[in-house]
Amino acid sequence: MLEDIEIRGLGVIEQARLPLGRGFTAITGETGAGKTMVVTALGLVLGGRSSASAVRKDAERAKVEGNLVIDPAGTFATFVDEAGGEVEAFKDEDGEDRGAVVISRQIAKNGRSRAWLGGQSVPASTLVEGGELLVAIHGQSEQLRLTQEGAQRTALDEYGGEDAAAAIATLEERYDTLASLRAELERLSTSASDREAEREQLRELIDAVEAVNPEVGEDESLLQRIERLSNREQLRADIGGAHTLLAGEVPGGSLSDRVRDVRTSIDRGLRSDTSLDLAAENAADLEYAIDELAETLARYLADLDTDGVGELEALNDRLATLENLKRDHGKDLAVILADYEQAGIRLLELAGDDTRLPQLKSDVEDAQQALEDAATNLSEVRARAAEALQAEATEELRALAMPHAKLVVSVTPEANIRRHGRDRIEFLLEPHPGSDPTPLRTGASGGELSRVMLALEVVLASANPVPTLVFDEVDAGVGGAAALEIGARLQRLARSSQVIVVTHLAQVAAFADHHVRIEKSTSGGVTSSSIRELDESGRVEEMTRLLSGLTDSESGQAHAQELLRRAEEAGARVAR
Incomplete structure (x- = not known):
């Protein structure tokens, strides 16, 4: 779990601490206040690509430091130890054994980047590998990516788990074997006069x-x-x-x-x-x-x-x-x-060509059949995974105010076999019974696409669980009752994972266990942002601003308090 993140010299943030905790943390703020920098900071401590342009103009370097609380006997603790880092042991408030780990990333003005894991200097690629065990970041770019066939195929295969991974590995091995045999056959099939x-x-x-x-x-x-x-x-x-x-x-x-x-x-x-x-x-x-x-x-x-x-x-x-x-x-x-x-060795090879060719042709036929069998097996594994994925995602859509919608995961085998198989994978949305399913990239509105993607991300996260899930404006294009459903779903998801959400909707933020506001100020022509954890009155004020644009609107405050009350009641029901 990410306990907090220290940010210095990054974009509009001079120095700030982002407090996080168990459950659901909502991050809000005015446009341009620096919410994007928070997601950037998260990406950097997970080994994301660095850029000198992210360094604040009046700073020599930017530094991001993430403080983690982990299971001292878990997979990530082993990963830190193998990388040469240290895990500091302590007991939490319940007397349970825990481990503390610090991940740091620094970017200099010249673009040079350095990374540390548990106090040990490591390549950024090590943070990427470790980050995959800890955090999954989902944003609008991820939504766009999941409308593409390649990403949909990858998502289905990840959902398919070990069965899909084994089927893919077998197919890739047989594909490479056939390619190698065909290349050798083509070489040996050159005209006799050339040989x-x-x-x-x-x-x-x-x-x-x-x-x-x-x-x-x-x-x-x-x-x-x-x-x-x-x-x-x-x-x-x-x-x-x-x-x-x-x-x-x-x-x-x-x-x-x-x-x-x-x-x-x-x-x-x-x-x-x-x-x-x-x-x-x-x-x-x-x-x-x-x-x-x-x-x-x-x-x-x-x-x-x-x-x-x-x-x-x-x-x-x-x-x-x-x-x-x-x-x-x-x-x-x-x-x-x-x-x-x-020359002598090559003459012997050429002398053996005439006897090698018939055997090689037979080997190619056998390899082709083995590849066909592997492709058929992978198609069957994907078909089973598709059926389960569309059922789970459709159930999630019902919880996101799309009670009649259905996600269709189409697996269509084609004639040609490529290294990833012969299947054409497509995610389609059937908005209501009787309508024709249409591809996500063309058939879903912005709000529908946001909810479909959240449903998929929730299902995929359950298939490949990580301790922390980050959602960057996953509620884009959504409002009203649908936004309330998204907030409620994120609240339920936070019962099993740490959930961090950058949002502009009060209906979503209301369901958070912790609420953080990014605030900007300008002094001497220089804009700076700070991070403030909100208490109860601060939450009402911020949600009033999100609802009406005015922090002192009485009707807005009443609406904000109503949202918070409903979210608290929903949370109590989930806890029971």
Whole structure:
């Protein structure tokens, strides 16, 4: 259950606390006061999409914090623990064990969003997953969505429960299997000439590679070797000169002789001053390094004199052969060798095509029949669910001042099977006996559509229960006696779930256990909204405003008090 929501810097709300509680909470306020921001805040703590535009103009960031009271041994407590969050244990006023959890969401001016669950930073997607266990939000956009076939199919399948879920999973698996087999059959059914052409190309590649027998990186190694042999005279001059400077006969003595003299001088000094021991060690190391470098260069010059005699022409011929292989196939040598490795495997696959095709055709026929069976089973499951759904929804309509109306859930199997089945699902309304059922999207008035959607939402909520239900102006287009029936139905629904309703109708708000008003004020050209929980007199005042537009109308006040009295009596009857 949501105990309250703290809102800061969101839209017209600078800072406010939305108190909630058990039962039915009604949220009212003038147009533009910020009722939409309250629903937005609810959506944010449930992982809804964030936008920098929602941040109040004079704020650096918006933050919404929802305080929850949960069953410490329930599913959501386990979810919080697995996400790394904490559930604070306490006992309620009845001495029952309860858990407290805080959900937080922050949006910065730059659009960056952060989320926390039980004190642990989490992705917003985690809040979405957790929110599905806690809250269902129903608004006018949901009403519009439920007039579309895809949403109606989803609603029916959700109502169908585990049977529908299992039938859908089986159908999706068989649909994917058939699609995979058909793709393979199409590939293997390519003309024999195309397959033979591929075989010929593969054989040519194998013959060409085996004739040359190259090694990975051989072309690069050859280039390096040819470069060395082609520049042998320059290398001899450069390296020979370096060797002469190190150890040869040069005016003033070679570098080896000079370093040896340096070492001798330092060794003499070491006999008089032992602090020169490090310098003497460095001089010795330098002498050894120069001698070793001189020997290395001498060996290189000796090898250079004998290396590659008569080899250069052969190297160039080998490189030309490799370059011809690369040019013929239009690829690097490494790619050609990789293709060569796969060519033999592919030839074996092609060789087996002729024997694979008959079996594959048989597999496709079997998979098609399995898909047909799965689609038929799903249609039967949906038909049973449709019958139960329309019966329950029709019963709800009777409680919503539509005693003669009937909801018809049509399930019509079609020829083609798609991944969601072959059924065309349509919700229709029969306003009164003898009338033709018409689609919800075209045949229902605004008021009728609101009541039909509330009936559906109530039935679907009972099939997939969540602790908290939020209705955003579900009473749009409704008034009079129908509005009273909607209020009474929400009151009954609140006996088993927490119900939060944004409404503009006094007839609905009268049935609430708690009434919250969103109030706006303007100061210095800046509009702000605050949230106030109403006491009994405040409720009468607010409902008078909703009824007549005037808070001090005596007739309006009398009407408001009458509504509250009737709602209280209805609630007492429900409680009994």
